[in-house]
Amino acid sequence: MRVPFTRSRLQPAGARPHSPAAAGRAVPSARSGGTRLGSGARRDARRRGGALMLGVAMLAALGLTACGSSDDGDSATPSDSASFAPGTTMARLHDAGKITIGTKFDQNYFGLKNLSGKPEGFDVEIAKIITDGLGIPRDHVNFVETVSANREPFIQQGRVDMVVATYTINDKRKKAVDFAGPYFIAGQSIMVAKNNTTITGKDSLAGKKVCSVSGSTPAENIRKVAPAAQLVLFDGYSKCADALKNGQVDAVTTDSVILLGIIDKDPEAFKLVGGTFTREPYGIGIHKGDTAFRTFINDTLEAAYKDGRWAKAFSSTVGKVVPNTPTPPPVDRYTS
Amino acid sequence: MPSGRNPGQGSTAIDAVLDNLDIFAEGFRRTVALSVLAAVAALLVGTALAAMRVSPVPPLRWFGTAYVQTVRNTPLTVMFFFVVFVLPQVGVVFSYFVFAVVALSIYHAALVCEAVRSGINGVDVGQAEAARALGLTFSQNLRLIVLPQAFRNVLQPLGSVLSALIRNTSIAAAFGVQELTGVVQRLTTANPDSVIAVLLGGMVGYLILTLALAGALALAERRAVTIR
Secondary structure, eight states: OHHHHHHHHHHHHHHOTTOHHHHHOOOOOTTHHHHHHHHHHHHHHHHHHHHHHHHHHHHHHHHHHHHHOTTOSOOOSTTTTOOOOTTSHHHHHHHHTOEEEEEOSEETTTEEEOTTSOEESHHHHHHHHHHHHHTOOGGGEEEEEOOGGGHHHHHHTTSOSEEEEEEEOOHHHHHHEEEEEEEEEEOEEEEEETTOOSOOSGGGOTTOEEEEETTOHHHHHHHHHOTTSEEEEESSHHHHHHHHHHTSOSEEEEEHHHHHHHHHHOTTTEEEESOOOOOEEEEEEEETTOHHHHHHHHHHHHHHHHHTHHHHHHHTTGGGTOOSOOOOOOOOOOOO | OOOOOOTTOSHHHHHHHHTTHHHHHHHHHHHHHHHHHHHHHHHHHHHHHHHHHHSSOHHHHHHHHHHHHHHHTSOHHHHHHIIIIIGGGGTOOOOHHHHHHHHHHHHHHHHHHHHHHHHHHHSOHHHHHHHHHTTOOHHHIIIIIIHHHHHHHTHHHHHHHHHHHHHHGGGGGGBTOOOHHHHHHHHHHHOGGGHHHHHHHHHHHHHHHHHHHHHHHHHHHHHHHHHO
């Protein structure tokens, strides 16, 4: 909880000058924050109105010059031709030419910060497919870290424009945010030491020490699936792997891709048992009620399914440990 | 354009806390147990370390100084990591709860030691000299004459150390102990529409403990004054 707040206080201030309220806004308490949020939103709206006018003026100027010479547009953006109905989130982001996206910084193969400070992985690639569709240059895409517990607040407070962060779609979360996608179906599995023969799947975990991450969905799932197991919770799966190696726990459970990533680094020590026993559709979280934006993301995903960009994103990231590229899941255009 | 709506605020948000009061209580109990056990151990070890640092035996003084300088300059998370992941590799295996108590005690003992030592330094030299003149041994001198006065001098800094200890127990959530912070993490994931209510619930838990400590300290301070 501590890290993201400081981080966000540092980052969006410079990155999103059109909404200074987001930077100065402290963690709002349930009651007193209400009024502050309200005035901030008003201020935002006024500034956005100004920005919109400015954007219109600039577009008009561009249009005039474009009449003179057809090829002096610098073609920096992947789809300059993108045009969106005024007032939509797409138009706002396209005109601003930048976007803030929440992703995991510690999730191997989905969102992992590399040595140069940029996140890499399947989620990041999916996010880039969307931002390309919005016509935003890649170097104007600002990734901020979201952890499991702060994804909804970040979306609700407008600190991020969307969240692509191994974000499982479920009904409770749908009350707070809306989901585009899913763009991937994950499944929870169990990892044990290579020489372990007593644990064969979720049904042989009674009395065993099972490790997962505190506050994670897999931890909640295993409470229901194997109530007799003894749950040990750390703040990261690498610690679970260490504990499994030391013999302090008997099994580690989370999404199979994450476990495959751990096994990939240490194939002599660990193995998967029992296949997957949950179905986790990963979606893209956006502000609740923004149906136009959701439809746009879903359309963009479907286009990427068709033209192979999705498969390319998969094979260059998760594909490193999952050799067979699966069929992409159909997007769920649910009505709430 | 999305406006600043906050779905889930209101009566449902409080339900996330009320429906899970048993889970909160379980986490709270663990936080209390961690705090009390680690505080007792840290006070005992810290006082022993302070005695070493003022003792006439050089190796004991060296040990006390080395302990304080090493431990006090190590981040608590690193201390936890060392205890939880390095000790098992040399064959020392306890439950994660015991590991957490050990890590917290080791760390805060150094802080207690320095607080107590400053208290000892604040006791008039004449007191110790008079005790020695009466024929008291070093340990009698310390136990009967110097330490009681030293503790009275440092009730406030000791209180700060113990208050920090209570809040530092939250690090155990990252090392296998489902205490209050771990419960908050769990419930925020399970109730994404009422994160703030759950966070406030956790905060109330810590406030109960730290305010109780503050009350106990205020009582102790009043008694210390009347003795003087």
